[in-house]
Structures are given as C-alpha cells and as structure tokens.
Amino acid sequence: MSKQTGRKSILASFASYTPQQNEAEAPNAAGEATTSSSRVAGVIGATQRTLAELREERDELKALVAASGEVELDPETVDPSPFPDRLNDDDDAEFEAFKALIASEGQVMPILVRRHPADPARYQVSYGHRRLRAARELGLKVRAKIESLDDRQLVIAQGIENSARQDLSWAEKALFVTGMDSAGVKARDIRAALAVDDPELARFRSVCRAVPEDVMRAIGRAPKAGRTRWTALAKSCSDGDAIARVRETLAAAKVSKSDDRFVLALNAAAAKTRRKAETVTVADDSGRKLGIASFKPTEVKITFNPSVAPGFADFMQSELPALVERYKTTRDS
CATH class of the missing domain: 3.90.1530.10 (Conserved hypothetical protein from pyrococcus furiosus pfu- 392566-001, ParB domain)
Structure with missing residues (x-):
C-alpha cells in the first residue's frame, strides 16, 4: 500500500x-x-x-x-x-x-x-x-x-x-485554497487537507489569480466544469477587456444553472471584440491628399492616387525593413 x-x-x-x-x-x-x-x-x-x-x-x-x-x-x-x-x-x-x-x-x-x-x-x-x-x-x-x-x-x-x-466542485476547492493561503496555511498542510498534489494546487492558485473572485462567485458551483474548463476560462481572462465582457455577460444572464452561467462566461471571455477599421487621410506637408490608410487589428490597407503620388508604392515597400526594425526596438524597450 x-x-x-x-x-x-x-x-x-x-x-x-x-x-x-x-x-x-x-x-x-x-x-x-x-x-x-x-x-x-x-x-x-x-x-x-x-x-x-x-x-x-x-x-x-x-x-x-x-x-x-x-x-x-x-x-x-x-x-x-x-x-x-x-x-x-x-x-x-x-x-x-x-x-x-x-x-x-x-x-x-x-x-x-x-x-x-x-x-x-x-x-x-x-x-x-x-x-x-x-x-x-x-x-x-x-x-x-x-x-x-x-x-x-x-x-x-x-x-x-x-x-x-x-x-x-472544482471552483469551490480553488476558492477554499485561496482562503487557506490568506490564512497563512503552509502548502504541505493544504495538500494534506484537500488530498491534492503540487500540480493541482498550482492550478487552483493559477485560476484564482486569473479569474476574479467576484466572477467565480457570480458563476457559482458549476459542478460540471472541472479543472480543464476552468483552466481554459483562466487563459481567456488574460486582460481587462475579457474580464469586463464576462462581468457584463453574467450581470445580464437570465439562466438559473451555474453550469450554464459558466458556459456564458467562457464564451464571453473567448470572444474577440470586433473593432471597426480606423481610417486616416495620408497628406503631405502642404495638406495635399495622397491617399487613405485603413487600420484593423490584423490588417493595414493603403490606397493612393498614382497621379498625385507617383512611386509611393515602391517607396513604402523599400521602407518596410526599417519600419520592422523600429517596431522591434519599440517592443523591446
């Protein structure tokens, strides 16, 4: 044994x-x-x-x-x-x-x-x-x-x-771990009290760090949503926008079952906010319009009048390597 x-x-x-x-x-x-x-x-x-x-x-x-x-x-x-x-x-x-x-x-x-x-x-x-x-x-x-x-x-x-x-439920155990952590209970005692190992204890803590307590309590017990799905929700709640969408969804939810609320929360966290394209007029220093630039999260589109800006496309193409380097410098700083 x-x-x-x-x-x-x-x-x-x-x-x-x-x-x-x-x-x-x-x-x-x-x-x-x-x-x-x-x-x-x-x-x-x-x-x-x-x-x-x-x-x-x-x-x-x-x-x-x-x-x-x-x-x-x-x-x-x-x-x-x-x-x-x-x-x-x-x-x-x-x-x-x-x-x-x-x-x-x-x-x-x-x-x-x-x-x-x-x-x-x-x-x-x-x-x-x-x-x-x-x-x-x-x-x-x-x-x-x-x-x-x-x-x-x-x-x-x-x-x-x-x-x-x-x-x-898995969520109740995770919140209870948070309570024991707050009380200063040592990890070995938490493991013994709940009969869990180190990886599971780490998952409880990770989910509670990513998903705010008020969100977990608004969802409820969700007995069918085990470790895998709560971990997926935690990964989706990676930014304030996702958490705000979840809170808004739960506040408007009309479902009585906690498992149904969990599904709504998971879908809301995973949903990508659609942003309308931002359009900018491209002009020279005299105010003459050269074209229009359209920006989306995954797309940048520039249209121009070749009679007003001849060779502009070739110029943009030649400048791309330098733009990439400037982008990398900005991201690394």
Whole structure:
C-alpha cells in the first residue's frame, strides 16, 4: 500500500468516524473539549511518514475525536466559517431533502465549531454548515463539538471534512485554497487537507489569480466544469477587456444553472471584440491628399492616387525593413 493510500484513509476516517461520548473524559464547564488541537493538527503532517506511523496516528486521531464532548447550541449564536467553502446552490431541492431527513431522524453527526475570536458569546463553524442551516430553519438546537482552533487549524479541519465528502466542485476547492493561503496555511498542510498534489494546487492558485473572485462567485458551483474548463476560462481572462465582457455577460444572464452561467462566461471571455477599421487621410506637408490608410487589428490597407503620388508604392515597400526594425526596438524597450 502506498503513502498516498495511507493519507486518504486518515482523511476519510476523520470525517466519517461517528464520535461517542467518552465518560472518562467529559468537556469542561464551557463545553469545550480538552483535547489538544496541536495533536490533531500533527496528523496533517503525516504524509511524509511511514505507513505504520500513519496507521498509528489514524487510530490516535479516532480516539481523540471519540473523546471530544458534545453540546447543544442555539443556531442563532453560530456564525459561518471565515473561510467559506461553498458557493450558492442552483436550487434547494437537495437541501430540502437533507433537512427533511434531519427533521425525521435527527442530527446524526455533530458540527465542529470554535468560539468566535471577537465575541466569546458566539461561535464560528469549521464544518457542518448545512447541518447548522437545517437546524436553524427547523427551530432545533444544533449538536456541536467545540474546539480551541486558530485560523490555520480551523481551515485544515474544514479541508479534511471536504476531502471526505468529495462533493465540492472544482471552483469551490480553488476558492477554499485561496482562503487557506490568506490564512497563512503552509502548502504541505493544504495538500494534506484537500488530498491534492503540487500540480493541482498550482492550478487552483493559477485560476484564482486569473479569474476574479467576484466572477467565480457570480458563476457559482458549476459542478460540471472541472479543472480543464476552468483552466481554459483562466487563459481567456488574460486582460481587462475579457474580464469586463464576462462581468457584463453574467450581470445580464437570465439562466438559473451555474453550469450554464459558466458556459456564458467562457464564451464571453473567448470572444474577440470586433473593432471597426480606423481610417486616416495620408497628406503631405502642404495638406495635399495622397491617399487613405485603413487600420484593423490584423490588417493595414493603403490606397493612393498614382497621379498625385507617383512611386509611393515602391517607396513604402523599400521602407518596410526599417519600419520592422523600429517596431522591434519599440517592443523591446
């Protein structure tokens, strides 16, 4: 079995393991688990270790999660993660089914929260946003585990949960990488959290540099638009004109599906702006008209009156090499 396989088993076990209260290790009075978050975060660096060590730390992680206590919180006291990993859904049908399941069977898995850094009476979610929303809309308390997490630990835990779910779109993962970069999370921890390699991490970053965040959010999840098509959009958004066309197109779009919005954005970015030919009158220093020059992005056309400007065509032809050299000097300077 490879190290890669071992890493994925850790990610999967973290997200899928159903915690049970350990009677010998209850949460403190504030409801916070006494587990050391540094020990949990240490598992993230295990990708460089032996398979035996990976298995040992996987078992330790499961035990730590099992020992974490649960509390019931008022959903109105819980805020979203400062690093959102979800774009707007195309419709709420799937969520309504999920909410109906919680209404009939209850919340199976707790969410993970931390105390809000700016308000100790409130909390921030690491993962479990849909469970929190369902509880809020149903008027129920939300079951939660409270951990002491800094920004780095919060996004790593969030990324582990995302990897196990495997239902985030490519764009959502790319934006989440940007959030982790902003939080100062190291590349090795981002790779471990999302189970991606260096080339994929580089592609996430490259697309987010080329395609503005407001454009990506206006498009939405676009689950059918994977890495190849997002990379194509990034290449097409190489200048401000292309981005302006995309923004204008999305603002006027009447489609409800994010995949359809992506297609509109891709076509708008790839479209070439047609420019009318610019016409200039060619005259000598006395103002006498010699001819007309017409300029297009890929064509220059000059017509002249041979009776007024005899030999002008031969002159232009002889001057072309010097013009090319002047052009090269201008481009290189």
